[in-house]
Amino acid sequence: MNTETGSTFDWRIYADATCAGLSVLIPLPLVDLVFETIFRRRIPAKISKTRGSELLPRIKIQLARPLNGSPSWSGCLAVPFLVIRYVLQRLWRKIIYIFAVKDATAALTEYWHRAFLIDHMIRVGHLATNADADLAVRVFRRVLSEIDPSPLTGLARQTVANARHVLRLLVRAHRLGAAEVTKSIGEVFSSHWKVASASLVATSRIYNARYAAEVELMKLDRVS
Numbered sequence: 001m002n003t004e005t006g007s008t009f010d011w012r013i014y015a016d017a018t019c020a021g022l023s024v025l026i027p028l029p030l031v032d033l034v035f036e037t038i039f040r041r042r043i044p045a046k047i048s049k050t051r052g053s054e055l056l057p058r059i060k061i062q063l064a065r066p067l068n069g070s071p072s073w074s075g076c077l078a079v080p081f082l083v084i085r086y087v088l089q090r091l092w093r094k095i096i097y098i099f100a101v102k103d104a105t106a107a108l109t110e111y112w113h114r115a116f117l118i119d120h121m122i123r124v125g126h127l128a129t130n131a132d133a134d135l136a137v138r139v140f141r142r143v144l145s146e147i148d149p150s151p152l153t154g155l156a157r158q159t160v161a162n163a164r165h166v167l168r169l170l171v172r173a174h175r176l177g178a179a180e181v182t183k184s185i186g187e188v189f190s191s192h193w194k195v196a197s198a199s200l201v202a203t204s205r206i207y208n209a210r211y212a213a214e215v216e217l218m219k220l221d222r223v224s
Contacts, residue, residue, distance in 0.1 A: 009189075009190050009193045009197075010050065011179055011182075011183070011186030011189065011190065012046065012047075012050045012179045013047055013050060013115050013116070013119050014112055014115050014116075014186070014189060015046075015173075015177075015178035015179040015182050015186065016039045016040075016042040016043045016046050016115075016178045016179075017039070017043050017108075017111035017112055017114060017115035018108065018111065018112070018159070018178070018182055018185055018186075018189075019035070019039040019169075019170055019173050019174075019178045019182065020035075020036050020039035020040045020043065020107070020111045021104060021107040021108035021109075021110070021111045021112075021156070021159075022104060022108070022159075022160070022163055022166055022169070022170065023035040023036035023039060023107075023166075023170060024036065024100065024103045024104040024107045025100055025101075025104045025160065025163060025166045026166055026167050026170070027100075027167075028167075031167070035167075035170050035174070036107075038174060039170075039173075039174075039178065040064050040066065040111070041060075041064040042178070043063070043064060043111070043114060043115055043118060044059070044060045044063040044064055044118055045060055046178075047115060047118050047119050047122060048060075048122055048127075050119075051119065051122050051123060053122045053127070053128070054129065055122075055127055055133075056129060056133065059127060059133045059134075059137060062134075062137045063118055063137060063140070065141075067110070067141065067144055067145050101157075101160050101161075104156075104160045104163075105153060105156040105157050105160055106149060106156075108152075108156035108159060108160065109147070109149035109152040109153060109156050110144065110147065110149070112152060112156075112196070112200070113144060113147045113149075113152075113200060113203050114144055116200040116203065116204065117140055117143065117144060117203065117204060117207060118140070120204045120207065121136050121140060121207075124208075126211065135211070135214055135215075135218075136211065138214075139207060139210045139211045139214060140207065142210065143203065143206050143207045143210060146206075147203055148199070148202075151195065151196075151198065151199035152196060152199055152200075155188075155189065155192050155195070155196060158188065159185060159188065159189070162185075162188070163185075169181065169182070
């Protein structure tokens with residue numbers, strides 16, 4: 001895939017990201033968080049494997065961290081109050097299913113951008129062992145928190161609407177591999193790739209500009 005045009009589609013890059021987003025639809029609080037965490041953590045490793053690249057373990061961890069303030073699985077177990085608050089909040093939003101659909105749509109757009117950016121960073125060498133991967137991750141998180149989800153919202157909404165038996169699907173994806181199990185979702189994504197890639201590439205250009213600006217600032221700091 002050309003990192004500038006995003007012309008060639010590879011579902012392996014987006015399969016785990018899609019499963020992470022669809023996890024929001026699981027109607028069981030905490031179970032949804034477990035599956036979302038599992039697939040979110042898989043994204044960097046699966047993409048680097050697809051591209052034949054190695055990532056440092058600490059970089060994989062940083063790339064897999066959630067952007068928002070949602071408690072992690074281990075954090076929830078450590079703080080009972082957070083567990084109660086989280087369960088009540090998620091349970092309420094799942095009772096009102098329209099909120100769950102909205103949350104899943106937003107999650108999918110974020111995870112697709114996350115996957116594309118990680119792939120982009122690997123392909124341009126920003127996550128190589130001899131590169132300043134920490135700088136790349138800082139820029140990545142900043143850009144990801146500012147993405148415009150609207151160009152991908154329609155596709156995300158369609159993906160959510162077509163998702164059936166989500167828990168069963170994700171259990172199989174966890175056991176057999178996300179790319180294989182979600183092949184039909186990948187076919188739909190592929191048919192909309194031209195529109196989707198335009199949005200994703202626009203995000204990678206923002207990342208490139210921010211990364212270059214940070215590098216220049218670091219050079220000026222060294223000189224001064």
